[in-house]
Amino acid sequence: MSGPGVPAATGLTGIIIAAHGRHYLADVDGRKLQCVTRGKKTNIAVGDVVNLKMTSDDQAVIESITERKTLLYRSDQYKSKLLAANLSRLFIVVATEPGFADDLISRSLVAAEAAGIEAHLILNKTDVADLLPKARERLLAYTSLGYPLHEVSARANPEHAVATLMPLLEGESSIFIGQSGMGKSSLINLLVPDADIAVREISAALDTGKHTTTFTRLYSLGEHASIIDSPGFQEFGLYHLSEGMLERAFVEFGPYLGGCKFYNCRHLIEPQCAILTAVAEGKIAKFRHTLYGQLLHESAQTLY
Numbered sequence: 001m002s003g004p005g006v007p008a009a010t011g012l013t014g015i016i017i018a019a020h021g022r023h024y025l026a027d028v029d030g031r032k033l034q035c036v037t038r039g040k041k042t043n044i045a046v047g048d049v050v051n052l053k054m055t056s057d058d059q060a061v062i063e064s065i066t067e068r069k070t071l072l073y074r075s076d077q078y079k080s081k082l083l084a085a086n087l088s089r090l091f092i093v094v095a096t097e098p099g100f101a102d103d104l105i106s107r108s109l110v111a112a113e114a115a116g117i118e119a120h121l122i123l124n125k126t127d128v129a130d131l132l133p134k135a136r137e138r139l140l141a142y143t144s145l146g147y148p149l150h151e152v153s154a155r156a157n158p159e160h161a162v163a164t165l166m167p168l169l170e171g172e173s174s175i176f177i178g179q180s181g182m183g184k185s186s187l188i189n190l191l192v193p194d195a196d197i198a199v200r201e202i203s204a205a206l207d208t209g210k211h212t213t214t215f216t217r218l219y220s221l222g223e224h225a226s227i228i229d230s231p232g233f234q235e236f237g238l239y240h241l242s243e244g245m246l247e248r249a250f251v252e253f254g255p256y257l258g259g260c261k262f263y264n265c266r267h268l269i270e271p272q273c274a275i276l277t278a279v280a281e282g283k284i285a286k287f288r289h290t291l292y293g294q295l296l297h298e299s300a301q302t303l304y
């Protein structure tokens with residue numbers, strides 16, 4: 001944007017690569033700038049493409065956010081929290097051990113569907129052979145819905161893990177999420193060899209304090225791919241999703257929507273409900289419908 005007659009201080013565009021409280025780090029053509037928002041705004045997410053104005057050599061203020069392709073949220077009763085912007089793929093990392101929670105997987109899938117992000121599953125630690133069949137069997141609940149599953153072992157076969165996952169990242173903006181202990185960090189470190197250095201740099205620039213990795217960060221993989229690593233979380237609240245969004249975010253409901261007796265059916269206790277019939281006939285997994293009911297309940301509890 002700079003050039004003859006254009007002051008260097010205007011027209012900077014960057015991508016937000018880390019966020020910690022109200023402090024952000026933007027990458028502008030490889031240069032890392034500390035950024036703040038104007039006023040008390042906190043509506044910036046990692047992955048946002050922002051217009052910046054320099055305030056000193058390595059600091060800038062965020063003037064505006066460019067239009068987002070997607071926005072991934074989570075929320076509780078009191079507020080919603082931006083997880084990442086402009087994602088095209090979401091990878092849920094699970095493992096043969098420790099055990100994974102179906103609730104968290106389904107919530108992640110629902111969040112991805114609601115945001116228009118393609119969801120994939122990664123099963124790590126396939127080297128733990130005795131637990132592999134059970135893990136595969138449990139994941140059938142999701143592969144049968146059409147979500148792709150990729151099996152890897154970060155420890156026993158790192159080359160295979162990289163060869164499997166790297167092509168899936170090409171041309172995409174991805175996020176890796178998972179419960180603690182699944183091996184998400186091990187996988188990210190294979191895919192982004194200098195991730196540790198980047199985290200230390202980001203942590204220093206954001207002044208997050210020693211050893212803190214509790215911030216979301218973005219790594220670029222060449223020019224056309226990026227990975228966002230988010231700190232593990234135990235809960236994935238989806239209080240922000242409306243009823244209409246929820247029924248559409250359960251992909252297996254799709255064929256039955258519109259088939260209920262009442263046009264405003266909530267698919268909970270209504271007579272002649274096509275969804276409830278499908279559950280009774282085993283065409284929709286009971287645990288998914290139960291979660292749907294739970295999420296519907298959550299969406300009615302919002303205080304914002």
Ligand SMILES: Nc1nc2c(ncn2[C@@H]2O[C@H](COP(=O)(O)OP(=O)(O)OP(=O)(O)O)[C@@H](O)[C@H]2O)c(=O)[nH]1
Binds near residue numbers: 153186
């Ligand atoms: N057997 C086996 N162990 C693995 C594999 N990948 C990672 N681990 C181990 O699993 C444990 C957790 O791995 P991390 O990479 O720290 O997992 P994480 O999901 O990032 O967990 P947090 O850091 O708690 O969020 C470590 O002890 C790893 O060495 C694998 O493919 N096979």
Ligand SMILES: [Zn+2]
Binds near residue numbers: 261267272275276
């Ligand atoms: Zn219904």
